[in-house]
Amino acid sequence: MSTFIKDYIERETISRRNFLLATAAGLTSAAIPGAFGGGAAMADAGGWALAWSYRDRASAYWNAIVSGGEAYTESLGLKKDAMTNLINEGSSEKSLADIKAFLAKNNGKAAIACDANDSPNARPVAEAVKKAGGYISTIWNKTDDLHPWDIGDNYVAHISWSGEKPSEEAANILIKAMGGEGAIVHLGGIPANIPAIERLNGLKNAIKKNPKVQLLDSQPADWDTTKAAALMSNYLTKYGNKIKGVHCANDNMAYGVLQALKAEGINLPVTAFDGNPEAVDMVMKGELLATVFTNPHWGGGIALGLAHQAALGKFKPSEEPKAHREFYGPSILVTKADADAFKKKYLDSTPKYDWSDRWGLSAGQIEYK
Amino acid sequence: MNRFLTRENLLKWAPLLVLIALIAFFSIINPNFLSVRNFARLFTNASPALMVAIGVTFIILMGSIDLSMEGAVSALAVIFCYVLLWLGGTVAGLGVLAIPAILLLGALVGAVNGLIHVHLRIPSFMSSLAMGFVGTGAAILMTGGNIVKINDEIFRALLTERVFGFPLMVYVALFFLIVGSVILSHTRIGRNFYAVGGGEDLAHASGVNVKRVRVWAFALAGFYFSVAALLQVAKLGQAESVTGSNLMFISITSVVVGGVALWGGIGGVWNALVGVLIVAVINNGMIVIGIPDFIQDGVLGIMVIIAVILSTDRRTVAFVK
Numbered sequence: 001m002s003t004f005i006k007d008y009i010e011r012e013t014i015s016r017r018n019f020l021l022a023t024a025a026g027l028t029s030a031a032i033p034g035a036f037g038g039g040a041a042m043a044d045a046g047g048w049a050l051a052w053s054y055r056d057r058a059s060a061y062w063n064a065i066v067s068g069g070e071a072y073t074e075s076l077g078l079k080k081d082a083m084t085n086l087i088n089e090g091s092s093e094k095s096l097a098d099i100k101a102f103l104a105k106n107n108g109k110a111a112i113a114c115d116a117n118d119s120p121n122a123r124p125v126a127e128a129v130k131k132a133g134g135y136i137s138t139i140w141n142k143t144d145d146l147h148p149w150d151i152g153d154n155y156v157a158h159i160s161w162s163g164e165k166p167s168e169e170a171a172n173i174l175i176k177a178m179g180g181e182g183a184i185v186h187l188g189g190i191p192a193n194i195p196a197i198e199r200l201n202g203l204k205n206a207i208k209k210n211p212k213v214q215l216l217d218s219q220p221a222d223w224d225t226t227k228a229a230a231l232m233s234n235y236l237t238k239y240g241n242k243i244k245g246v247h248c249a250n251d252n253m254a255y256g257v258l259q260a261l262k263a264e265g266i267n268l269p270v271t272a273f274d275g276n277p278e279a280v281d282m283v284m285k286g287e288l289l290a291t292v293f294t295n296p297h298w299g300g301g302i303a304l305g306l307a308h309q310a311a312l313g314k315f316k317p318s319e320e321p322k323a324h325r326e327f328y329g330p331s332i333l334v335t336k337a338d339a340d341a342f343k344k345k346y347l348d349s350t351p352k353y354d355w356s357d358r359w360g361l362s363a364g365q366i367e368y369k
Numbered sequence: 370m371n372r373f374l375t376r377e378n379l380l381k382w383a384p385l386l387v388l389i390a391l392i393a394f395f396s397i398i399n400p401n402f403l404s405v406r407n408f409a410r411l412f413t414n415a416s417p418a419l420m421v422a423i424g425v426t427f428i429i430l431m432g433s434i435d436l437s438m439e440g441a442v443s444a445l446a447v448i449f450c451y452v453l454l455w456l457g458g459t460v461a462g463l464g465v466l467a468i469p470a471i472l473l474l475g476a477l478v479g480a481v482n483g484l485i486h487v488h489l490r491i492p493s494f495m496s497s498l499a500m501g502f503v504g505t506g507a508a509i510l511m512t513g514g515n516i517v518k519i520n521d522e523i524f525r526a527l528l529t530e531r532v533f534g535f536p537l538m539v540y541v542a543l544f545f546l547i548v549g550s551v552i553l554s555h556t557r558i559g560r561n562f563y564a565v566g567g568g569e570d571l572a573h574a575s576g577v578n579v580k581r582v583r584v585w586a587f588a589l590a591g592f593y594f595s596v597a598a599l600l601q602v603a604k605l606g607q608a609e610s611v612t613g614s615n616l617m618f619i620s621i622t623s624v625v626v627g628g629v630a631l632w633g634g635i636g637g638v639w640n641a642l643v644g645v646l647i648v649a650v651i652n653n654g655m656i657v658i659g660i661p662d663f664i665q666d667g668v669l670g671i672m673v674i675i676a677v678i679l680s681t682d683r684r685t686v687a688f689v690k
Contacts, residue, residue, distance in 0.1 A: 056509075056514075057509055057513070057514045058509050058514050058609075058610040058611060059514050060514055060515055060516070062514065063513065063514045063515070191662070191663065217659075219656060219662045220662055224611070224614065224615070225605055225607070225609075225611075226601070226604075226605065226612070226614070226615065227615070229414065229604065229605060230414040230652070230653075231656065233410035233411075233413070233414060234410070234652075234653050234656040234657060235656070236406075236410065237401050237402065237404070237406070237407040237410060237653070237657050238399065238401065238656060238657045238659070240401070255516075255606075255607060256605065259528070259604065259605050259606055260410075262525075262528065262529060262606075263410075263413060263528045263529060263536060263604075264406075265529070276516075277515075278516050278518065
């Protein structure tokens with residue numbers, strides 16, 4: 001298609017969208033695109049279509065990621081449904097197919113944020129976006145040998161969250177609550193998942209530094225509440241009252257652990273990971289010792305924001321240092337002492353982020369071992 | 370002596386013998402396994418799965434299958450929590466109405482499942498699987514991906530209160546197990562399940578309204594799924610869109626391992642019980658004796674195959690599909 005026709009169609013689509021928006025708002029003139037937004041932001045994302053590609057809406061985590069993407073979209077003066085949700089339902093094939101379809105529909109003028117579902121899928125996704133001329137940021141899943149700077153400006157950035165250090169911090173709090181000695185059991189995520197491995201490593205690091213503490217057992221409960229409840233009760237049979245503390249790789253499993261303990265009338269210190277609202281409530285009540293918050297709202301917003309701002313030419317990815325192309329998102333340890341303040345700041349009302357502060361919350365460049 | 374040691378008798382009791390052998394095996398390796406506390410844990414964890422297994426037994430007896438359990442249990446658990454919270458959040462007051470409401474709803478959902486299967490002439494495999502997806506979707510829609518918590522200590526007494534060392538929910542499961550057994554052996558509808566499973570044409574020729582029997586079976590299965598949902602909430606104190614996850618594998622496996630024939634007509638709820646216990650004992654035992662986690666799934670798979678070989682009479686089957 002010649003650029004002339006492409007531009008013409010684009011212009012027409014844009015003005016039609018403005019017209020529809022204006023009609024919906026009851027305005028008579030379609031000539032004021034900024035009327036719905038805050039000031040300078042264009043009501044059409046500068047000609048770029050926005051999308052978030054992720055697993056599903058069945059968890060608080062992904063909902064928070066999406067809310068971030070929507071907050072970014074609204075910051076452009078658009079309605080939040082101007083961002084398209086591409087839900088892959090845990091299928092890498094669907095993830096890639098959806099993204100290709102979205103690129104084709106928008107003639108490549110798309111800014112996409114994506115969790116590729118599994119690591120090997122990140123490369124075909126990034127290459128498809130580059131070929132079509134779109135822009136993409138990824139989170140979580142990517143193979144170690146794939147780097148945004150090798151693909152080019154179209155692969156803007158990759159964000160991950162290091163599980164090791166915060167998990168170690170949570171373990172230290174657990175060990176402290178145990179009086180610096182005794183045995184710990186760990187409930188892990190799906191064994192091959194990178195966060196599951198990192199969170200267990202964090203615990204192991206903490207135990208290395210505390211010779212009086214030992215790791216009794218670590219088994220996967222696949223991030224699942226029901227499986228975790230069964231696993232915890234099996235641990236109780238195997239180890240009885242040798243267990244002095246429980247370290248869980250996520251919040252959902254900690255809920256199951258607490259119920260298994262409740263059934264037996266046993267009180268043990270338990271730590272979790274993810275910082276979901278329910279878990280923070282439990283920390284406030286003292287049922288959980290600690291959880292780790294990874295600010296998925298910010299992660300979801302900035303991943304989309306980076307792709308879109310690069311598309312608009314607000315910054316050129318290849319001119320940025322590597323620490324801006326591959327970086328860790330923030331992790332905040334939530335304990336009883338700070339749970340109240342944390343809840344007020346992050347959960348009761350979502351903080352408003354300045355999305356032009358692109359790396360403000362970065363926790364440093366991703367390290368490979 | 371020989372009268373008891375017939376091939377038929379051996380096959381009938383094989384699943385139970387497998388269960389006893391497994392318990393003996395794990396107990397020898399770790400004596401902790403054979404304790405009231407461990408059995409209480411085992412039964413508590415297995416109760417929801419047992420209810421699902423009994424529900425699906427009614428269907429499998431007819432030679433059909435119901436795969437809607439995961440979505441049904443998730444949706445029913447979520448609805449139960451919402452209704453309970455809406456009615457005051459405690460079963461001490463109006464909230465107690467949430468229990469019969471959800472049992473009725475479960476039966477209704479099951480009946481709809483059966484009606485779709487029978488009247489739209491869709492294989493039960495497909496129609497029930499589709500209904501399961503509808504249930505999961507409904508649960509996601511209702512919760513928006515969040516968790517609904519139930520903190521009512523009276524309802525949670527099902528988990529926390531114990532009689533003879535076992536939580537109350539285990540007795541609830543036992544009660545519904547006996548009800549299921551009575552339905553199968555002492556009611557006309559129960560006997561009709563066997564008739565349909567043994568030979569649908571014959572049953573039809575003998576004047577059994579096969580379509581109605583099928584819808585009843587699915588309604589009954591739905592009822593048991595709702596009991597499973599209640600026990601799941603009692604056990605975990607929460608409901609979400611994944612509350613029913615994993616129940617499909619464990620219930621179907623259990624029913625088959627317990628000796629209910631997938632081609633219909635053979636078995637009953639006691640087989641389902643033995644099957645659920647075999648799977649639960651294997652899962653519990655592997656952790657108690659310390660089998661490395663990366664081979665647990667493989668061991669479970671092999672043990673399931675062995676249990677099926679031992680407990681089903683494959684000689685009477687002309688072909689396996």
